[in-house]
Amino acid sequence: MSDVLLVLNAGSSSIKFALYEAHTEPTADHLICEGGIGSLGHRPHFKVVNSDGSTRYDTYLPEGTSHDDAMAVLIGWIETTFPEHRLSAVGHRVVHGGALFDGPVDVTPEVIAQLRAFDRLAPLHQPHNVSAIEALAKLHPSLPQIACFDTAFHHRLPEVATAFALPRELTEQGVRRYGFHGLSYEYIAGRLPDVAGQAVADGRVVVAHLGAGASMCAMLRCRSIATTMGFTALDGLMMGSRCGELDPGVVLYLLEEKSMTAREIEDLLYRESGLLGVSGISDDMRTLLASDDPHACEAIELFVYRIARELGSLAAALGGLDALVFTGGIGEHASEIRRRVCEQAAWLGVTLDPDANASLSGAGRISAPDSKVSAWAIPTDEDLMIARHVWRLADGGR
Numbered sequence: 001m002s003d004v005l006l007v008l009n010a011g012s013s014s015i016k017f018a019l020y021e022a023h024t025e026p027t028a029d030h031l032i033c034e035g036g037i038g039s040l041g042h043r044p045h046f047k048v049v050n051s052d053g054s055t056r057y058d059t060y061l062p063e064g065t066s067h068d069d070a071m072a073v074l075i076g077w078i079e080t081t082f083p084e085h086r087l088s089a090v091g092h093r094v095v096h097g098g099a100l101f102d103g104p105v106d107v108t109p110e111v112i113a114q115l116r117a118f119d120r121l122a123p124l125h126q127p128h129n130v131s132a133i134e135a136l137a138k139l140h141p142s143l144p145q146i147a148c149f150d151t152a153f154h155h156r157l158p159e160v161a162t163a164f165a166l167p168r169e170l171t172e173q174g175v176r177r178y179g180f181h182g183l184s185y186e187y188i189a190g191r192l193p194d195v196a197g198q199a200v201a202d203g204r205v206v207v208a209h210l211g212a213g214a215s216m217c218a219m220l221r222c223r224s225i226a227t228t229m230g231f232t233a234l235d236g237l238m239m240g241s242r243c244g245e246l247d248p249g250v251v252l253y254l255l256e257e258k259s260m261t262a263r264e265i266e267d268l269l270y271r272e273s274g275l276l277g278v279s280g281i282s283d284d285m286r287t288l289l290a291s292d293d294p295h296a297c298e299a300i301e302l303f304v305y306r307i308a309r310e311l312g313s314l315a316a317a318l319g320g321l322d323a324l325v326f327t328g329g330i331g332e333h334a335s336e337i338r339r340r341v342c343e344q345a346a347w348l349g350v351t352l353d354p355d356a357n358a359s360l361s362g363a364g365r366i367s368a369p370d371s372k373v374s375a376w377a378i379p380t381d382e383d384l385m386i387a388r389h390v391w392r393l394a395d396g397g398r
Ligand SMILES: Nc1ncnc2c1ncn2[C@@H]1O[C@H](COP(=O)(O)OP(=O)(O)O)[C@@H](O)[C@H]1O
Pocket: 210, 211, 212, 213, 240, 283, 284, 285, 286, 287, 289, 328, 329, 330, 333, 334
C-alpha cells in the first residue's frame, strides 16, 4: 500500500480536488488525477482527469446532491478506484486565517471554531472551506486534515501596509489588511529563480494573480510587502463578479438611501459586480473577449485600467520595479489582457515582445530582450503548494 494525499478546494458551487502520490515531497510529476464536482445546487457534474489531461471519470450526480453528499461521493470514488493506495492526509485551501495562522495547521475542533469566526469575512469561500473540513471529520474521523491559508504568505506584511486609517481600537481588534491568494504567490515565488532567474527573484517583483478572484502582490526578494486585497477578498482589483476597490461611501449610500440590507449589499458587491455587473453579460473573461458588445469592451477596459493603476501603486511601495509576472486563468491564458496591461505599463519601463506574448504556452518571458522591466507569465499551482505543505507537516515532520 502506498500513501496518497488529497488536496481540496471547496467553493460555493464546486468542490475541486487533486490527488498526489505521497512517498516523497510532491512535485507536479506526483499528481495522480484531479477534478471536481461542479454545479452543486443544480445538476452536479463529477469529472476527473488524469495527470496527462485525459478523462478518467465523467458523470452527473442526482439533483439535490449537497456539499456533504458530494464529499462522500468523492471519498468513496477515491477508495474504490485506488484500493492499492492509503489516503494518508487531506490538505484544504482555507481562504481566511486572519492574524491567527502564519502557516499550515493541523485541524482540531478548536481550529474549526476559530476558522468559523471568519465566515462573514469571506462569504464566497470560508463557509464552504470549513464545511468540507467538518464533513470529512465526520466521514473519516481518523484522517489527518491540514488547513493551508491564502492569508499566510502575507503574514509579515509591514505594519504600514496592513493599516487602515481607522480609529486605533478597530485596528487592534483586527480590522486591517490581510491579503489573499497567498498559496498562489508562494508557488510563484518558488518558481521565479528557475523561470526568471535569481536576479529577478532577488529583486522587486509585482505578481498579478488574475483568476475568478484577482489580486496583485508586491514582492521584495520573494516576500510580500504589499497587496491589493484587504480585510476581505473584495478589495483591490475588479474581479469576475466582485467590485474590487470601492469608496466606502457607496456602501453607506446603499444602506441609507437605497434601504438595502447588509446581505443584499453583500450579494451586490460579491456576486453581481465586477466583469459580470459592468458587462451585464458574463463573469467569464473568455466570453467577454469573444464579444463585440460595447458593455463587454467597457468591462475589459476597466479591468485592465484597474490593474495598471494598482501596478503603479505597488511599484511605489517597492520603490521601483524589476519584473511583472502574470498568473491565474486570465494571466496565464489571455495574451490580449497581458498585452494591454503591459502597454499601460510602458512608463515603468515594460516593453512587450508581442510575438512571445501571443505564442507563449506555459511559463516564459513576454517582454522584449531590451525591456528595462521584464514581464513573464507563469502558470500557478495552488494545489501543489498545498500538497507540499501537507507532506511537510503530515509526513515529513514525523
Ligand atoms: N484561454 C483563456 N482566455 C481568456 N481567459 C481565460 C482563458 N482560460 C481561462 N480564462 C479565464 O480565467 C478566469 C478563471 O480563472 P481561474 O484561475 O481558472 O479561476 P479560479 O479562481 O476559479 O481557479 C475566467 O475569467 C476565465 O474566463
